[in-house]
Amino acid sequence: MTDAVVVRDVRRVFGPVTALDGASWEAPLGAVTAVLGPNGAGKSTTVDCLVGLDRPGSGTVRVLGTDPWHADAGHRARVGVMLQDGGLPTTSRPLPLLHHLAALHRDPWPVEDLARRLGIDGFARTTVRRMSGGQRQRIALAAALVGRPDVLLLDEPSAGLDPHGRREVWRLVREEADRGVGVVLTTHSFEEAERVADGVVVLAGGRVVAAGTVADVAGTEGLETTYFRLTEGPPR
Numbered sequence: 001m002t003d004a005v006v007v008r009d010v011r012r013v014f015g016p017v018t019a020l021d022g023a024s025w026e027a028p029l030g031a032v033t034a035v036l037g038p039n040g041a042g043k044s045t046t047v048d049c050l051v052g053l054d055r056p057g058s059g060t061v062r063v064l065g066t067d068p069w070h071a072d073a074g075h076r077a078r079v080g081v082m083l084q085d086g087g088l089p090t091t092s093r094p095l096p097l098l099h100h101l102a103a104l105h106r107d108p109w110p111v112e113d114l115a116r117r118l119g120i121d122g123f124a125r126t127t128v129r130r131m132s133g134g135q136r137q138r139i140a141l142a143a144a145l146v147g148r149p150d151v152l153l154l155d156e157p158s159a160g161l162d163p164h165g166r167r168e169v170w171r172l173v174r175e176e177a178d179r180g181v182g183v184v185l186t187t188h189s190f191e192e193a194e195r196v197a198d199g200v201v202v203l204a205g206g207r208v209v210a211a212g213t214v215a216d217v218a219g220t221e222g223l224e225t226t227y228f229r230l231t232e233g234p235p236r
């Protein structure tokens with residue numbers, strides 16, 4: 001079966017900064033893969049390459065077997081994306097925005113159901129500009145989900161969410177993976193990785209320092225201790 005995501009020997013350099021330094025890992029369909037790593041480890045750069053907003057200097061990335069940099073509209077409709085800076089139109093209200101996005105897809109998630117699941121109906125009349133950070137996060141996640149994509153690329157989907165929001169995000173992500181979607185999410189939360197992920201990739205300094213199932217990576221010392229041991233070093 002085609003992997004959801006393949007990252008192979010990827011290097012990406014920005015002037016003096018090596019954001020990705022030969023990273024290789026993959027993420028299957030039907031599973032949640034959590035990408036962990038300190039600030040500046042290269043997580044968002046990886047997501048940008050997977051989305052097709054950026055391009056590796058060398059190496060390859062594939063999403064559903066396709067090079068995202070050259071992907072057509074048909075491929076992009078199969079990939080749901082949530083970036084850290086949501087990029088939502090600031091004057092829009094959530095339901096018209098989600099209805100508009102839903103109309104671009106053949107078999108969208110019913111907007112009212114999605115809005116209820118993510119608690120969006122509680123601030124449905126607020127414009128994006130006036131929303132709290134957590135409310136914007138919910139809209140951005142709904143926008144990623146509404147097309148019922150085969151792959152979800154989520155950059156810190158639960159950052160800034162309250163406990164209810166986080167729990168609902170975890171439920172939604174788990175449900176999507178259980179129905180066959182390949183979910184890749186970045187996170188700084190060990191709890192999130194342990195609760196929701198099947199696989200973990202730990203990046204440090206643009207390299208993969210650990211990858212495998214959560215249990216394999218955590219080993220006997222636990223995910224948090226393993227993470228600190230593997231990622232200790234000067235900040236970038």
Ligand SMILES: Nc1ncnc2c1ncn2[C@@H]1O[C@H](COP(=O)(O)OP(=O)(O)OP(=O)(O)O)[C@@H](O)[C@H]1O
Pocket residue numbers: 014017018019037038039040041042043044045046236
């Ligand atoms: N467009 C750019 N121009 C210059 N440097 C960049 C650019 N994009 C990323 N970088 C640098 O590449 C490195 C990796 O950044 P990246 O955003 O991928 O890290 P991250 O793991 O997502 O961090 P965080 O946890 O803070 O979100 C950082 O040192 C960052 O400053």
